[in-house]
Amino acid sequence: MNLLRFAYDNLTRRPARTTLTMTAISLGIAAIVALTAIAWGFEASWQKANDARGTDLIVTRLASENTMPSPFIAEKVRPALVNLPHVRQVVGLLSEMLTVSYDAPPMFVFGWEFNSYLWEHLQLLEGRWPESRNEPVIVIGTLAAELLHKKTGDMIEIEGVEMPVVGIFQSSALVENGALILTLQLVQQITDKTGKVNVLNLQLDSSASDSDIANIKQQVRDTLPGYTAITSGELVSQNAVVRISKAMSNATILIASLVGALVVFNTMLMSISERTREIGLLLALGWHPRTVIKLIVSESAMLTFAGGIIGIILGVLLTRGLEHIELMRGKIDAVFSFPFLLGVLALSIVLGIFGGLYPAIKAARTRPSQALRQE
Amino acid sequence: MLRTHNLALHFDEGRTKALDGVDIEIFEGEFVAITGPSGCGKSSLLNLIGTLDNPTKGELFFCNQPYSALQDLSEFRREQIGFVFQSFHLIPTLTTLGNVLVPTIGRSSDHNAIDRASDLLKLMGLESRLNHFPGQLSGGERQRVAIARALINDPAFILADEPTGSLDSTNATHVLDVIANMRLKKSLTIVMVTHDPVVAAKADREICMCDGKVISGSRRNP
Ligand SMILES: Nc1ncnc2c1ncn2[C@@H]1O[C@H](COP(=O)(O)OP(=O)(O)OP(=O)(O)O)[C@@H](O)[C@H]1O
Ligand SMILES: [Mg+2]
Numbered sequence: 001m002n003l004l005r006f007a008y009d010n011l012t013r014r015p016a017r018t019t020l021t022m023t024a025i026s027l028g029i030a031a032i033v034a035l036t037a038i039a040w041g042f043e044a045s046w047q048k049a050n051d052a053r054g055t056d057l058i059v060t061r062l063a064s065e066n067t068m069p070s071p072f073i074a075e076k077v078r079p080a081l082v083n084l085p086h087v088r089q090v091v092g093l094l095s096e097m098l099t100v101s102y103d104a105p106p107m108f109v110f111g112w113e114f115n116s117y118l119w120e121h122l123q124l125l126e127g128r129w130p131e132s133r134n135e136p137v138i139v140i141g142t143l144a145a146e147l148l149h150k151k152t153g154d155m156i157e158i159e160g161v162e163m164p165v166v167g168i169f170q171s172s173a174l175v176e177n178g179a180l181i182l183t184l185q186l187v188q189q190i191t192d193k194t195g196k197v198n199v200l201n202l203q204l205d206s207s208a209s210d211s212d213i214a215n216i217k218q219q220v221r222d223t224l225p226g227y228t229a230i231t232s233g234e235l236v237s238q239n240a241v242v243r244i245s246k247a248m249s250n251a252t253i254l255i256a257s258l259v260g261a262l263v264v265f266n267t268m269l270m271s272i273s274e275r276t277r278e279i280g281l282l283l284a285l286g287w288h289p290r291t292v293i294k295l296i297v298s299e300s301a302m303l304t305f306a307g308g309i310i311g312i313i314l315g316v317l318l319t320r321g322l323e324h325i326e327l328m329r330g331k332i333d334a335v336f337s338f339p340f341l342l343g344v345l346a347l348s349i350v351l352g353i354f355g356g357l358y359p360a361i362k363a364a365r366t367r368p369s370q371a372l373r374q375e
Numbered sequence: 376m377l378r379t380h381n382l383a384l385h386f387d388e389g390r391t392k393a394l395d396g397v398d399i400e401i402f403e404g405e406f407v408a409i410t411g412p413s414g415c416g417k418s419s420l421l422n423l424i425g426t427l428d429n430p431t432k433g434e435l436f437f438c439n440q441p442y443s444a445l446q447d448l449s450e451f452r453r454e455q456i457g458f459v460f461q462s463f464h465l466i467p468t469l470t471t472l473g474n475v476l477v478p479t480i481g482r483s484s485d486h487n488a489i490d491r492a493s494d495l496l497k498l499m500g501l502e503s504r505l506n507h508f509p510g511q512l513s514g515g516e517r518q519r520v521a522i523a524r525a526l527i528n529d530p531a532f533i534l535a536d537e538p539t540g541s542l543d544s545t546n547a548t549h550v551l552d553v554i555a556n557m558r559l560k561k562s563l564t565i566v567m568v569t570h571d572p573v574v575a576a577k578a579d580r581e582i583c584m585c586d587g588k589v590i591s592g593s594r595r596n597p
Contacts, residue, residue, distance in 0.1 A: 003481050006469075013468045281464045282477065284427055286453025286528065291481035369427040372460070 028256035029311025037334035039245040049173035050232030086208040092197035108179035111187025127152040127167030139167040141177035264355030280371020289364035300356025308348025382433035393419040395587035411584035457525025459535040515546030
C-alpha cells in the first residue's frame, strides 16, 4: 500500500466530482495548447516563408505597426542599398490581404519583382510562370487553388481586374501555398500603389558574415532616416498579428492557470472538509502531518496531471480542427513541439501542487480529537 | 509505565471541565477498564493518553518521561499506541488488508508490512476476508480489522473507546476474546473505556470516573 495508490483511490471514490474538476482543468489546458501552438505556428510559418525565399535582410518603414509594413516608394530607397557591400540583389515586394472570391476568406496577394530571386524557391506543379513584368496573369499556390476551386486557365478577379491563372505552384511555406502571386508592377497597378513596395528584400553574397549584416543594418539606420533593415526573424516577431497572437496566448496561459489552480483549490477544500474525520483518524494512527500534506497534494497533482493529458489531446484536436475551417486555412500552421507539450504537462502538475497546498496544510492541522468526535 | 499528574482538560474557556485533576497510574501489561456515566470524561482521558489532545493543566508520563518532552507526537502514536474506536473508523474505499496497512502508508522503509498485516488478520480469523471492503463485513469482523490495524506497528498500548459498544453480545464476546488473546501474545497494556459491567469485570482493574474526577481504582491494589 503506498501513498499514491491511496491518493488515487480517494479520487475515484467521488467519480462525478473528479471528472468535473478534470474537465475544467483539461479545457483550460486545451485553450493554452491551442492558442500557444497557433501563435508560435504563425510566427514559424512567416519565418519559413522568408527563409525559403533566401532573403537575408528586409528593409521596411520604421515603426510600421500594421499587419503589413506600410508601403513606400521603392526608388527613394533602392539607390542607397544597391551599393552597400555584399548586397547582391534588392528586390521589391508588395503584399496585400484581399477578398478574391465571395465564397472564400480574404487571401494574401503578393506582388514579386519579375525575374528576381524570390521566384526561385517555388516549385511549379502545372502551367507556367508570368513571362514579362506586366503580363496580366496570376500564379497560385496549391492551397489557394483548392480554396478558390481554380485550375490553370480559369479566371480570377482582383480589385475589378480579371486575369487568368497560368500556373499552380508549391512552396515549403504554408503562407505562400495559400497565396496568389503576381508581378510587382501588376499589383502596384491594381491597388493604385504605383512605384510602391512594403518591403525591399536584400539578398547578400555568400561571403557576408554576421558582422557584415550588422554593418549593413547600421548603415541603413544612418543613411535612411525612417527606415530599418532587419532580419526576417525580427520582422516576423515585430509583426502586429504575431505580437497580438502571442499576447493572447500569454494571457490565456495566465488566466487558464489561475482558473485551473482555483478549481483544484476549491475541489480539494471540499474534499478535505468531507473527510475531516478520516484525516483525524490518519493522524491518530500515527501519520505525520507531512504525510497528510503529501497525500492531499498528490491527489490534486494527479487530478491536474490527468486533466493536463486530456487537455493536451483536446488542444491538439482543437487546433487541427481550426486549421480546417475555411476562414483559417493557410493562415495557421500550428507547432506542437515535444518540449512545449512537456512544459504544458509540467504546468498542469504545478497548478495541482499550488491549488492543493493550502487545503493540504489545512488538513494537516486537523485536531484529531475533534475530528474523531464528528459523526 | 503510564502516570498522570493532576490532569485537567477544560473546554469553552473553563466552563466545561471534561477532566478535573486526574491522577492515575497504569502498569505494563495491565488491562484497565475505565467506567462511569456518559459525559464524565472517559474519552477525554483516553485522548490525552493517546496524545490526540493537549491537557489544559497537569502532565502525563510515559516510562517516567513527561509527554511535554516528546519531540514527535506522530512518531509516539505510531510506535507506542494502537487505537480502537466504537464506530470502527475503517476507510470504506480500502479492503481489509488495505485498512490494516493504513498506519504504514508513507513509510517506504517498511518492507514486510504486508506479511505482518496478513499474519495479524489470520490471528483475527479473517484470512478469508482480506480483499473484502468494510461494507461487506459484519460489525464484529470490522472491529477485528480495526484491532489488526491497531497492532500493525507493535504498540505498547491499546487504547480502546467502547470497542464493543456497537456490537451484539456474541460479537462483543468474540472481540473481547481476541483482545485478551492478543494481550497475552504481545504483552500489551490495555486501557478500555466501557459502559458494560460484564466487560469491566474482565479487566484487572476498574477506574471509575464521575464529573471529570476519578472516584475509585486510580492505583493498583497492593
Ligand atoms: N470539543 C468539545 N467542546 C466542548 N465540550 C466538550 C468537547 N469535547 C468534550 N466535551 C465535553 O467534555 C465532557 C466529557 O466528554 P467525554 O467525551 O470525555 O465524555 P465520555 O465520558 O466519553 O462520555 P460518553 O460515555 O458519552 O462517551 C462532556 O461534558 C462533553 O460535553
Ligand atoms: Mg466517550
